[in-house]
Amino acid sequence: MSIPVKDIIADAVLDPDSHEPVSPDVAAQRVVELFQQTRTSVTPGGTQEPLGVEVDVNVELSGLAGQPVWLRWSIYPAAGGPHLFGAWLGSFVANQLTPSTDDDTGSVSLWLPMPVEPGPYLAKLELFAKGQTLASATTPTFG
Numbered sequence: 019m020s021i022p023v024k025d026i027i028a029d030a031v032l033d034p035d036s037h038e039p040v041s042p043d044v045a046a047q048r049v050v051e052l053f054q055q056t057r058t059s060v061t062p063g064g065t066q067e068p069l070g071v072e073v074d075v076n077v078e079l080s081g082l083a084g085q086p087v088w089l090r091w092s093i094y095p096a097a098g099g100p101h102l103f104g105a106w107l108g109s110f111v112a113n114q115l116t117p118s119t120d121d122d123t124g125s126v127s128l129w130l131p132m133p134v135e136p137g138p139y140l141a142k143l144e145l146f147a148k149g150q151t152l153a154s155a156t157t158p159t160f161g
Contacts, residue, residue: 051105056131057161070131071160075143077124079117079152087147089113091130096138096159106133109144137161 040048058066079087092109095102112128130141138159145152 048105052131055103055105055134057134057136068131070129071141071157073128073130073141073143073157075126075128075155077115077126077145079115079122079145081120082117082147083120083122084116084118085147087115087117087145087152089115089126089128090144090146091128092142093130093133093139094142096140099138099161100133100135102133102135109142115145132161 053068057069059069061067073091075089077089088111090109090111093102093106113126115124115126128143133139139161140159141157142154143157144154
């Protein structure tokens with residue numbers, strides 16, 4: 019599975035609190051840190067490729083036409099899973115959604131990198147706008 023680079027870049031280029039773009043140097047450092055802590059496998063050609071899990075999110079937004087809504091994710095150890103550290107401590111902004119009507123629906127696919135240590139893990143997904151969480155969900159365990 020090739021890595022959807024747009025998902026990794028979205029995580030790195032926005033400040034998690036203000037959701038404003040960070041400098042290119044900061045974004046590059048965040049990508050490097052995340053990949054240094056991501057599990058890899060060796061391809062038949064002998065190169066290392068990051069491993070991850072694809073998560074599909076169905077979204078229903080009401081009364082938010084024209085307002086930016088953010089989707090963020092974070093990974094946690096499931097029961098008995100290893101402790102996480104470094105780049106994994108926190109949440110990552112994945113997408114900005116802007117509903118075009120007051121009753122909008124859609125789907126988003128995310129590729130989430132897996133921590134170096136074998137799981138089990140779960141991911142928490144949150145929709146938020148104007149600093150408030152609108153909805154959240156937890157994935158089944160993986161890894």
